[in-house]
Amino acid sequence: MASAAEQLASNLNFxxxxxxxxxxxxxxxxxxxLLVYRLGxxxxxxxxxxxxxxxxxxxxxxxxxxxxxxxSGGAVSRMAxxxxxxxxxxxxxxxxxxxxSVVPALEQxxxxxxxxxxxxxxxxxxGTVLLGALQAYGISVGLESGNGLVGDPGWFFRISTVISxxxxxxxxxxxxxxxxxxxxxxxxxxxxxxGIVAHLPTALAGTLELGRTGALSTPLILAIIVxxxxxxxxxxxxxxxxxxxxxxxxxxQVGNRMFQGDTSHLPLKLNTSGVIPAIFASSLLLLPAxxxxxxxxxxxxxxxxxxxxxxxxxxxxxxxxxxxxxxFFAFFYTAIVFNPKDTADNLKKHGGFILxxxxxxxxxxxxxxxxxxxxxxxxxxxxxxxxxPEVMIAQTGVPFYLGGTSLxxxxxxxxDTVAQVQGHLIAQQYEGLIKxxxxxxxxxxx
Numbered sequence: 286m287a288s289a290a291e292q293l294a295s296n297l298n299f300x301x302x303x304x305x306x307x308x309x310x311x312x313x314x315x316x317x318x319l320l321v322y323r324l325g326x327x328x329x330x331x332x333x334x335x336x337x338x339x340x341x342x343x344x345x346x347x348x349x350x351x352x353x354x355x356x357s358g359g360a361v362s363r364m365a366x367x368x369x370x371x372x373x374x375x376x377x378x379x380x381x382x383x384x385x386s387v388v389p390a391l392e393q394x395x396x397x398x399x400x401x402x403x404x405x406x407x408x409x410x411x412g413t414v415l416l417g418a419l420q421a422y423g424i425s426v427g428l429e430s431g432n433g434l435v436g437d438p439g440w441f442f443r444i445s446t447v448i449s450x451x452x453x454x455x456x457x458x459x460x461x462x463x464x465x466x467x468x469x470x471x472x473x474x475x476x477x478x479x480g481i482v483a484h485l486p487t488a489l490a491g492t493l494e495l496g497r498t499g500a501l502s503t504p505l506i507l508a509i510i511v512x513x514x515x516x517x518x519x520x521x522x523x524x525x526x527x528x529x530x531x532x533x534x535x536x537x538q539v540g541n542r543m544f545q546g547d548t549s550h551l552p553l554k555l556n557t558s559g560v561i562p563a564i565f566a567s568s569l570l571l572l573p574a575x576x577x578x579x580x581x582x583x584x585x586x587x588x589x590x591x592x593x594x595x596x597x598x599x600x601x602x603x604x605x606x607x608x609x610x611x612x613f614f615a616f617f618y619t620a621i622v623f624n625p626k627d628t629a630d631n632l633k634k635h636g637g638f639i640l641x642x643x644x645x646x647x648x649x650x651x652x653x654x655x656x657x658x659x660x661x662x663x664x665x666x667x668x669x670x671x672x673x674p675e676v677m678i679a680q681t682g683v684p685f686y687l688g689g690t691s692l693x694x695x696x697x698x699x700x701d702t703v704a705q706v707q708g709h710l711i712a713q714q715y716e717g718l719i720k721x722x723x724x725x726x727x728x729x730x731x
Contacts, residue, residue: 314468322479326359356371369454424450478695671689
C-alpha cells in the first residue's frame, strides 16, 4: 500500500489538479473565507477614535499587544471588530484539553469517540464565549482609561464593545469550522496564518528601508535572509521528522483461513507540542512589560522597574526564562495530548505489540521512554528556532513579524495544507484508476 501511494504521489501533475473539481471548489471557498476575515480586520469598533488609538498603540507594539496584533492580522493595531481574533477559542481549547486530564468525566467523554468529541467541542465553545466576554470587557475599560480614545465613555460603549469583539471572535470560530469542513486545511490555523502572512511584506519592506537609510548594513541584511532561509529549512526538516516504532500483529484465523501476521508503524513526531510552547512562553513573558506600559512608570517601585527592564527583548534574563518556559511547555503539552498508557491499551486490545516488549504496562513505559527522549530534541529545536531570531531582533531592530514564532506557524500550517491538497489529488487519481479498471473489465466481459 505504501509503495502504491508513493507511486501515485510521484505521478501527480498539473493535469491531475485540473481534473480535481472538488479540490478547486474547496480552494476557492478557503480563499473567499480568508478574504472575508481580512476585510473584517479593517472595520473599527463603534465609538472609538482610530487616529488617537493608533498613536497610543505605537508605544505598546513591542509587548504582548504586538504578539496579539501579529496573530490577529493587524486588527489590534486598528482595534477592529476582529481584534480578539481566534485567541479566546485557542485558550478555551487548551483549557478544556487540560481539564480532560484532570476531570474524570471529561476524560471519559474523550474516550467515547465522535459523540464525546462533540460534547467537548460544545464545552470549548462555551469557554470561548466566557473568555471572549471577559477579555472584551477588559479592553473596553482599558480604552475608556485612555485620553481621547473614546468619544462617549460609559456603559453603552462597554456593552457595544463587548458585543462587537465577542461577535467577531464567534464569527471567526464559525468561519474556521467552515474552512475545515468545506475548504482545505485546518480553518483556525489558516486564519492565524493569513494574519501573519498579511504583514510579512510590510516587515520585509521595513527591513529593506532600514538598509536604505543605513540603519542596517548590507552584509547584515544578507545574514538575516540566510538566517530566515536556514530556520525555514530546519522547521521543514524537524516538523516532518518521525520516530517510528515497529508494531507487529500476530497470525489470526478467520473461519478456515489463516492470515499472516501484519506489521505497521506507530509514528511519534519529534515536535508533538507544535507551536503552543512558543505562544505560551511569549505571552507570559511579555505580560509584565505590557502591564507596566499601561501603568504610570514613575509610580512603580524601583524593584518593579528593574524586573521590567530585565525582561526586555534581548536581555539575558528574558532569553533564559524564554528558553526554560519553552522547554517546560513542550513537555507539559506533550503529556497532555499524548497518553502512552492509552496507546499501549489500544495496541493490546487489537493484538499489536512491539518486538521484545511485553504488551500492557511494559509497552506504555517503553513508549513513554522513547517519547521523552524525542521531546528533549523537540524542545531544543523550539528553543533554537525561537531564541535565535529574538537575538537578531533585539540586536538589529528587525521587525517583530520575522520572529521564530511567526515563521514556525507559517511553515507548519503550509506543510499541513500542502499535505491535504496532495491527499485530495491522490484520492482523485486513485478514483480515476478505479474507473479505468472497471471500464476495462466491462469490455473484457463483452
